[in-house]
Amino acid sequence: MKVLPVIFLLELLLLFANAAEPEYNIFCYWDGQSINRKHRSNFQSWDVNTKLCTHLIYGSSLGLDPAGSGEVKLNRPEEDLDYDQLAQVRRLRNIQLKTIISIGGWKDESKLISKMLSDSKKRDQFYSSLINLLYKTAMQGVQINWKFPAHLGSQPEDQKNFVTFLHELRIILQEHNFLLMVVVSARLDEATLAAYDIPKITKYADFVTLLVHDHQDPYSRRLSYNAPLSGDKIRSVESCVSHWVEHSNSPSKLLLAVPLFAQSYTMDSSNTVVGSPSKGPGRQQQDSLRPGYMTYGEFCKQVSRWEKKFDNIAQVPYAYKGDQWVSYENGRSISAKMHLVKEQRLGGAQVMSLDADDFQGDCGERYSLLRVIVSIIGNPDTLTTQKPTTEGIGLCPQEGLFRNIWDCQQYYECRDAKRIDYECIEGYYFDEKLGECQPASQVECKQDFVTWRPGQKRYSFENLPLNLKIVY
Structure with a gap:
């Protein structure tokens, strides 16, 4: 068996070190x-x-x-x-x-x-x-x-x-x-x-x-x-x-x-393409109190009411509603x-x-x-929720993010045996594998439940199916 020279071994180690993820x-x-x-x-x-x-x-x-x-x-x-x-x-x-x-x-x-x-x-x-x-x-x-x-x-x-x-x-x-x-x-x-x-x-x-x-x-x-x-x-x-x-x-x-903030403009015409005329900053929001500015937290709560677009060249989204235009x-x-x-x-x-x-x-x-x-x-x-030291009960038997079994747009977080409910914006479903909301077309969503309203004669307590969703 040949022994590699020490210098060559050192060069290999340096090569692997440089190739490592920074x-x-x-x-x-x-x-x-x-x-x-x-x-x-x-x-x-x-x-x-x-x-x-x-x-x-x-x-x-x-x-x-x-x-x-x-x-x-x-x-x-x-x-x-x-x-x-x-x-x-x-x-x-x-x-x-x-x-x-x-x-x-x-x-x-x-x-x-x-x-x-x-x-x-x-x-x-x-x-x-x-x-x-x-x-x-x-x-x-x-x-x-x-x-x-x-x-x-x-x-x-x-x-x-x-x-x-x-x-x-x-x-x-x-x-x-x-x-x-x-x-x-x-x-x-x-x-x-x-x-x-x-x-x-x-x-x-x-x-x-x-x-x-x-x-x-x-x-x-x-x-x-x-x-x-x-x-x-x-x-x-x-x-x-x-x-x-x-x-x-x-x-x-x-x-x-x-x-991470959204920058807003007041449009000067009906043309929504970037570079179109603007009258200046968008309307001041009631929470951030600055013209032309919205926090993402402010914007995401109202984005379902805006027309959303994505520029594939610039690789950025934008949205508009009425005379307001937002880059985010x-x-x-x-x-x-x-x-x-x-x-x-x-x-x-x-x-x-x-x-x-x-x-x-x-x-x-x-x-x-x-x-x-x-x-x-x-x-x-740092993105992984740590397992609890004590076992939870009821709706939160373990820590993590989970999709609502009845509605793919909704999900909830279990933390310290407590449940916190969330909802994706319109047109998005929660992807359990990624742990985040994604466009609905990209998420598999099986809605194979049976709906039943209390008082309907179809089911009774003796024959309720396991996939029954009770609606009111």
């Missing part, structure tokens, strides 16, 4: 403003499912000192709401879940940021106040969310200054073992491309979140998809991801942002995006945002969109 991160962004929403769209710390995320990012109202000192401060100094919420986030920390604080989204503060970046003393004020904040709130890192360098009130030299800022910030954060994340606008228009030094940003950041969608889009005069997978060279997910992968040469640092995500569109994450070997995904999902389970399983992401790039064990 580990993906799932960053769950929590919009701190969601506490202001009404009714079942109001999101609290106890609504967070820590098992579905690898990292939790809390988006507070932190920004720069309006006086121009460069310090990080609450934009609402008269309120302690954010610090109360941050205390709740701190209690969610565990060994698996890492907690990050997000600073920015600073469209209205571009001039302040530009001045801070160009002044070493103001940058120092930013660094010291940030470190104090991270220790005070017990966060494990920071996400810098500035999507508008080199335009919208800033200066052309901000591209260079932003890199200097990130370089210095990384050195300081590493000394304290804090994580550095950056959110960028990944669109490929000239102004956005000119804003970023892609190789250096990815060099200094631990993770870079690629944002293709934009909350300002509903104010345009054209119906627009939120995050089309393909078909648009400037803002399609495929084009933007490919550009950043090529120029960063660090795909494992890149995260794909996935919008569903299981199919998110699956396509997650397969792109795997193809490009990205570092994972960031959901925008956790509170916009159907976290209450009003339309089926709780966090139904996030669960699609977890099922493809996450740990599937």
Whole structure:
């Protein structure tokens, strides 16, 4: 028997190691403003499912000192709401879940940021106040969310200054073992491309979140998809991801942002095709209270009354009703995006945002969109309901999700011997194998029961069949 050289064996081991499935991160962004929403769209710390995320990012109202000192401060100094919420986030920390604080989204503060970046003393004020904040709130890192360098009130030299800022910030954060994340606008228009030094940003950041969608889009005069997978060279997910992968040469640092909210428009004509005229944002909803915006939890409860379509080129769904038009995500569109994450070997995904999902389970399983992401790039064990330590009785003899034997559109969850009933949206049946609602045409549904109304003479207590469904 021949003995293989040691070097050859090592090469084989490395080959198999590289061929192994990479580990993906799932960053769950929590919009701190969601506490202001009404009714079942109001999101609290106890609504967070820590098992579905690898990292939790809390988006507070932190920004720069309006006086121009460069310090990080609450934009609402008269309120302690954010610090109360941050205390709740701190209690969610565990060994698996890492907690990050997000600073920015600073469209209205571009001039302040530009001045801070160009002044070493103001940058120092930013660094010291940030470190104090991270220790005070017990966060494990920071996400810098500035999507508008080199335009919208800033200066052309901000591209260079932003890199200097990130370089210095990384050195300081590493000394304290804090994580550095950056959110960028990944669109490929000239102004956005000119804003970023892609190789250096990815060099200094631990993770870079690629944002293709934009909350300002509903104010345009054209119906627009939120995050089309393909078909648009400037803002399609495929084009933007490919550009950043090529120029960063660090795909494992890149995260794909996935919008879980629905973006709505008011149509200016009866033409429902994307690109058709729009009057602006859709009507404000009673729970989310923002024009042009709906949480998926809001939208899924009313989607059965909308006309639904799916664009096979862009790989996204859209819907319309009256003069309202909505771009949103569903299981199919998110699956396509997650397969792109795997193809490009990205570092994972960031959901925008956790509170916009159907976290209450009003339309089926709780966090139904996030669960699609977890099922493809996450740990599937987190989706499996653990067996109870004690045996249940009655309608819930064991844990899990089960279809109603009388109605394929309905299903129920058994947890701790308690039953919770759900219903798929119109035109969908519950698929027990997948554990989720699917188009009715794709689900086998046997309705081989016998109906009987009390008082009918056909049956009595002596000859009731086992497959009898009693109706009233």
